[in-house]
Amino acid sequence: MKITKLLELLPYYKTNQIIDHLTVSGVSMDSRFVMLGEVFVCIVGNESDGHDFVHSAIDQGASIIIAERELDIDFPVVIVNDTMKALAMISSTFYDYPSEELHTIGVTGTNGKTTITYLLDEIFTLESHTTATIGTIQMNIAGKTYPVKNTTPDSLSLQKSFHQMVGCGVNTAIMEVSSHALDQGRVYGCDFDVAIFTNLSQDHLDYHESMDDYLRAKSLLFSQLGNRYNMDREKFAIINQDSPVASKLIRSTAMPTLTYGVQKLSDIMAKDISLHEKGSSFIMSTPKGDVTIESPLMGMFSIYNMLASAGAAIVSGIDLSVIQQSFKQTKGVRGRFEPVLEGQSFGVVVDYAHTPDSLENVLKTISEFCKGNIRVVVGCGGDRDRTKRPLMAEVAIKYADQAIFTSDNPRTEDPKVILEDMTSQLNGNFFIEEDRRLAIDKAICQSTENDMVLIAGKGHEIYQEINGVRYEFDDREVARDILLKVKGSQL
Ligand SMILES: CC(=O)N[C@H]1[C@@H](OP(=O)(O)OP(=O)(O)OC[C@H]2O[C@@H](n3ccc(=O)[nH]c3=O)[C@H](O)[C@@H]2O)O[C@H](CO)[C@@H](O)[C@@H]1O[C@H](C)C(=O)N[C@@H](C)C(=O)N[C@H](CCC(=O)O)C(=O)O
Ligand SMILES: Nc1ncnc2c1ncn2[C@@H]1O[C@H](COP(=O)(O)OP(=O)(O)OP(=O)(O)O)[C@@H](O)[C@H]1O
Ligand SMILES: N[C@H](CCC[C@H](N)C(=O)O)C(=O)O
């Protein structure tokens, strides 16, 4: 591609040489993987600064450098004021603006993103769309799955994936948009058609300076909605009206908004809600009429996830009958309120709750129907928001009859320090068992008829990360092994 074409969306840039004659074979943001003829974009990261690797990028065969500051090299350099935004724009240009070709839905918020992308995938698939999803668990393009490093990929990988989707005949792309991604411009320049907000509660205060800063990042999805090319298609924001920050987000976008909620008057509302052991049912009132929803998804938080998904489906032109059928037959998401059943007389549920709010929601749901004792096994991740640790522990002892605190992914931290952070100010009864397998064993072995065990925090994860090494660990498999062992010993 000619460099002049590649740079066509950048509003203003300076160069140190005449570059108009140059062509580029690709785009790279990592000096270690630059290929011959590629443009190398210097990104200032959290760990290192891409500008420091310019020489190695040139040695690897880069044809031109895009930087944020002047570089003392005799080599073609394009200087822009923000390389993160520049990377997003040139990646989109290089891959021929693929998000414009797709009906693209972005979901942001502290909790519920993965669940909503799965619910939407089921709805659009039932409507015979060819879909793709990107998120925490994996990327799925037209039925083929790919592993992911981040919930939301960097802008270069993202545009490449959109391009692949277009090539595979995908028409609807549904993705999670994390606050880190918004802050780091990973979705800058994406042509979203629908942007969904779930909720805002405490998480990631290791990365964001404050809750206001966290909200500012989330609001970028809405303020950037419709900023890009394809204005032939209407854009919509779908906002949780019951969230205290709803009005801020509604004001942050110039695009039409559809609200959803349970408490406050909203465009889409759930009424006559019934939450039970086998799921939930409610009347969903919408601008297209009312419909009765029955679903195996449990808990009030699931009602919100269904309303948000319904909002996005409605503005995408999908009939209420399809939404109704999809919610009825949903398979749910692995690691989200996933039961482990080995014929035992008590319940065991594995859930990805790793924030105070999600843990509270899940425990509240369990406490609404559990007739026996509730035991929770939970820890907090290392190298992540320290301030959420005591809050999660407090929620655990508030709702559970027995709280067993253990390790999650300690990463580079000492698990004992994490457990100390969780419990040092805590009043009440709890156990500490650092070894997650033993903690699960303890909860299961003490349970009897009608009790419930919640194993929280790791959900679908199939590893435990300790000091940079990922050891095989799957809460569901561990629980299953223990249940079978207990069953065997009772024969
Ligand atoms: C803190 C954070 O968000 N880091 C992300 C960031 O990496 P970074 O800023 O550390 O990058 P860096 O290592 O400093 O490198 C800066 C630049 O120098 C380049 N470089 C570096 C070394 C070298 O030899 N040559 C070279 O060119 C790098 O390629 C890069 O372009 O940019 C990378 C590329 O986009 C991300 O993969 C990485 O995510 C790390 C792995 C991570 O753990 N992020 C988490 C916190 C995160 O983003 N989580 C959210 C989900 C949260 C949720 O759902 O709850 C997510 O979207 O995944
Ligand atoms: N709407 C909701 N409100 C509050 N809690 C929720 C909601 N939906 C799901 N949860 C809880 O949050 C956990 C994570 O849900 P999910 O994976 O859908 O969220 P996420 O936003 O994708 O999280 P992450 O940021 O870690 O990727 C679930 O296991 C459940 O405990
Ligand atoms: N996306 C979240 C996942 C947390 C999952 C939990 N098991 C942990 O490791 O803290 C994060 O990276 O903060």
Ligand SMILES: [Mg+2]
């Ligand atoms: Mg997720």
